Amino acid sequence: MRAPTKQTTNRVTSYDVAKLAGVSQPTVSRAFTPGASITKDKRDRVLAAAKQLSYLPNSIARSLASNRSNIVAVIVGDMHNPFYAESLQAFMMRLQETGRHALAFTISDGLDCDDALMQALGYHVDGVVVTSAHLSSDLISTSQDVGIPIVLFNRRTTDRALASVRCDNETGAARLARGMCDAGGGEFLIIRGDPQGSTSRDRVNGFRSELEARGIAPGRVEEIDGKSSYAGSYDAILSRFKGRSPSFPDAIFAVNDIMAIGCADALRREFGLSIPGDIMLAGFDGVREATRAPYELTTIRQPVDIMVEKTLELLEGRQTGTLDEADKSLVVSGELIAGKTVPGLAAAEEKGGSQA
Amino acid sequence: MRAPTKQTTNRVTSYDVAKLAGVSQPTVSRAFTPGASITKDKRDRVLAAAKQLSYLPNSIARSLASNRSNIVAVIVGDMHNPFYAESLQAFMMRLQETGRHALAFTISDGLDCDDALMQALGYHVDGVVVTSAHLSSDLISTSQDVGIPIVLFNRRTTDRALASVRCDNETGAARLARGMCDAGGGEFLIIRGDPQGSTSRDRVNGFRSELEARGIAPGRVEEIDGKSSYAGSYDAILSRFKGRSPSFPDAIFAVNDIMAIGCADALRREFGLSIPGDIMLAGFDGVREATRAPYELTTIRQPVDIMVEKTLELLEGRQTGTLDEADKSLVVSGELIAGKTVPGLAAAEEKGGSQA
């Protein structure tokens, strides 16, 4: 019951529609442009013809002509970390809501962040969001030559002025440290993530600073590498405490939730410990998984939706909020999720502050 | 220290490079085309000039001219289900490895699958992968007019001949039913997913058929709706067994892992049950989370990498494996992950079969 279009396979263009509707080609273009000056009558005629021919405006051609792709590249590091899966999801949704789309890249063995950025730039995307990993200075300057804005998400960089959006990692981690001290922590273990990444570093620093401020000697704070992943954290805990007669710390701070989850599973499964009965635990990110029954993790929730919104605003040059002058980063504050893995925190929150 | 390019902001084209390198524009094009006929000397000169100007070939223009976008749209339903996050990850990786990229769409309140497909078609992508949700027949025929191939992933459709790749859901579910019967199951509960979706239906049917074949009366198999999500499943279990003096089944089959996980958490947390001590549990998909310490779920692993590979082959018209004539679907078999939530299965697997 479809119209007897002449083309055998595909490729209906605005000219075909124009001919059928009895208008010029640019008029067809206008009919598909919201807010263009065109009479309702013509627009209707064009749309009818378009429907009849199964015409769809070619976004590729539009991009070329308008020099705007409506595509934002999103480079995401580790999709196995639910925080990044959630973030990608949030970017997709927000972009779609505003008529744009996400060209998604993942970092893997074969493709590092520079490669991904390079390829993204080739599409002349409207912007690039980098959620993880390192960018070489070379690539950054290339992107500036090409005129494509980049914003780092949940990362910052000191060596170069590159816009970024992140959570207040230091303060959040300090809040957790305070809670753990209040709950009686004396010996601490930190499971760090990527030592190269600013996020892990900032959280570790925030945590340690607060401990020092509380009079905890640095010697009572150990640090191990959880490789930013569930398995990395699980294995790190296992190999750290296996064999010797284990002497566990009072409290563990995993630099992100997925490592906290891996840590919790390891502590229970491998050592039969209970949380927080035997040992306190806190994470960071506030992913869904962390709130589930086996964990109910004490953590700091990153406000992903807000961060995504801010990131896209920065890409567009719009800019709400105050940029940190030093490093061009926009910092939003995290929300303490009391959870149940640090005793006393929930009550403290209700009273609106620390019970120091 | 960069070259004194004349343009103020951006927009270096192949003509600029050609001029600097002293060649024609198509030669520049060839220099960036693997396997094009060009002397090494010229290629080197072009590449040097390109680097000096920070030139990047414009993929958009290339798409328009060559009528090949190297972009595949991936429409993903629920990113909160780790199976889909994993699948998207796998698609991104495979596409990147072959010089293509994923334009990612997510289904949400504001954008249904038809909308997403429509927008994807507008980009004249090389193909569309649909991992979830319904497509209207209208849109499908439109896509055929436009000549863009669509492949369903983990879905099939009966009403129209649309290519699809899926796991052998019936056989997998039947395998689980067999294991549960062997382990002494007599009363069953099925937590189904989207009743509209073929995947849930197929698994339910496969499970029920096997039970019947084993002589389990249909009246001993109950079915509830878990809404394909963790929370949906958790709540379904909660409201099904709360209040009345609970009479639990022997075995629960959740149609996917994320629901099985929600079910496990609910059974333990809300009712203090142990798995498989008090009740057996099986899932489907084989996501990472299901293998973790708190769950060690008995499930069927979908071979995501293979399915992704097959899906992309179908998009390209290449086609290994045998298409089911009836519904154009390519079916791969799942792998039983014995886990620990159905007793005896691990042993049975070692012996290479059912112990019927």
Add this chain to the structure above:
DNA sequence: TTGTAGGCGTTATCAA
């Protein structure tokens, strides 16, 4: 192997 000429389907500019 290389260069010339034309076209991909749209938006942008400018008259009418």
Add this chain to the structure above:
DNA sequence: TTGATAACGCCTACAA
């Protein structure tokens, strides 16, 4: 408001 015409940046013949 509408239509002619010229970009947008590249690829694909075709000819040299």
